[in-house]
Amino acid sequence: MVYSWDPEARIARFSTTADRVKVQHLQRDPRAALHVQGGDVWSFAVAEGExxxxxxxxxxGDAVGQELLGMIPQSGRPEDEAAFLEELVAERRLAIRLKVDRLYGTALDIDG
Structure with missing residues (x-):
């Protein structure tokens, strides 16, 4: 799963489609964790929150579409943003926002 990390807000954002089971699970119970594997089996980070x-x-081009577009690094942005935003609508894409309360692991490149 591709995600973007906002260290100042401590929010991890994900793009997914509305029909995924994870969406139903998070709507029912918003507690979640993200496990990110590092360069080797002993290197990892875990982010937990709601x-x-x-x-x-x-x-x-609506607010959600702009948020999803904003998750993509500038160097990876699509050449035709209008077509990309139309595709997001056709796929029924949405944003999952994980507000991180607890962050731990062996591969953390953060302060605090």
Whole structure:
């Protein structure tokens, strides 16, 4: 799963489709954890917290669509952003936001 990390807000964001089981699980119980494997079997990080699930993007370029576009690093942005935003709507993509309360592991490159 691809994610983006906002260290100042301590939020991990994910893009997924509305029909995924994980969406139903998080809507029922927002507690979640993200495990990120490091360069070897002994290197990892875990982020725990409560997740919120957005509504699916409904109109190309709406707030959710812009949030999903914002998860992509500038160097990886699509050349045709309008077509990309239309595709997000067609796929019924939404944003999952994990507000991290606890962060631990052996591969943390953070302060505090």
């Amino acid at each position: 997740a919120t699930v957005s509504e699916p993007t409904a109109v190309p």
